[in-house]
Amino acid sequence: KQEVTQIPAALSVPEGENLVLNCSFTDSAIYNLQWFRQDPGKGLTSLLLIQSSQREQTSGRLNASLDKSSGRSTLYIAASQPGDSATYLCSPLGAGNMLTFGGGTRLMVKP
Amino acid sequence: KAGVTQTPRYLIKTRGQQVTLSCSPISGHRSVSWYQQTPGQGLQFLFEYFSETQRNKGNFPGRFSGRQFSNSRSEMNVSTLELGDSALYLCASSPRLAGSQKFYNEQFFGPGTRLTVL
Numbered sequence: 001k002q003e004v005t006q007i008p009a010a011l012s013v014p015e016g017e018n019l020v021l022n023c024s025f026t027d028s029a030i031y032n033l034q035w036f037r038q039d040p041g042k043g044l045t046s047l048l049l050i051q052s053s054q055r056e057q058t059s060g061r062l063n064a065s066l067d068k069s070s071g072r073s074t075l076y077i078a079a080s081q082p083g084d085s086a087t088y089l090c091s092p093l094g095a096g097n098m099l100t101f102g103g104g105t106r107l108m109v110k111p
Numbered sequence: 112k113a114g115v116t117q118t119p120r121y122l123i124k125t126r127g128q129q130v131t132l133s134c135s136p137i138s139g140h141r142s143v144s145w146y147q148q149t150p151g152q153g154l155q156f157l158f159e160y161f162s163e164t165q166r167n168k169g170n171f172p173g174r175f176s177g178r179q180f181s182n183s184r185s186e187m188n189v190s191t192l193e194l195g196d197s198a199l200y201l202c203a204s205s206p207r208l209a210g211s212q213k214f215y216n217e218q219f220f221g222p223g224t225r226l227t228v229l
Contacts, residue, residue, distance in 0.1 A: 041199070041223075043220040043221050043223045044220040045220070046217060052214055053214065091218075096166060097142055097144065097205060098144070098156050098159065098169075099144075099146075099203070099218055100156070101153055101154035101155075102153070103153055
């Protein structure tokens with residue numbers, strides 16, 4: 001059974017800092033891994049998708065890496081802004097088109 | 112291209128009642144998955160429908176059921192509601208590509224239905 005852990009659970013930083021959010025998963029038999037953002041009470045917004053054969057994916061100020069063999073992914077956020085405040089979730093896609101979620105990282109960026 | 116839509120957005124029910132939630136996927140997507148999100152358990156997979164058939168099911172009681180129509184729209188039903196069923200119910204739409212394309216299956220979520228059971 002896939003298990004996902006995200007560290008840290010919460011993070012509060014001043015605006016402008018570069019951030020690192022960590023994700024680990026136990027089953028490396030995945031098709032891809034998605035990073036999502038969730039604002040309070042809202043649905044999930046897809047930020048990045050990394051295929052299992054890829055090592056890295058970039059979108060604007062976001063960069064995600066994937067090491068499938070060690071079961072780790074990292075999301076880098078450059079030059080953080082108050083608008084980046086949200087919960088960030090990583091989720092590997094396994095058999096049955098099923099996503100597994102960890103507890104997420106709750107990010108607060110202070111002006 | 113329109114995103115994933117879910118109706119209703121909010122529901123208040125009492126224990127013992129039943130409820131039906133609806134999800135319309137992105138045009139061209141044939142897979143709809145449902146997830147339950149609670150503060151205590153986080154996001155948990157309920158089930159997936161593809162081509163009008165349930166393909167995968169999470170660890171939830173039989174009170175949770177669903178179906179998918181020929182236009183890929185999906186409904187989820189919860190019977191005999193319990194207080195613990197209060198949650199945000201999210202649906203995800205994906206193309207469910209097969210073969211060498213399956214690594215590109217990206218999931219897109221709707222805004223969710225907030226269910227409160229009193």
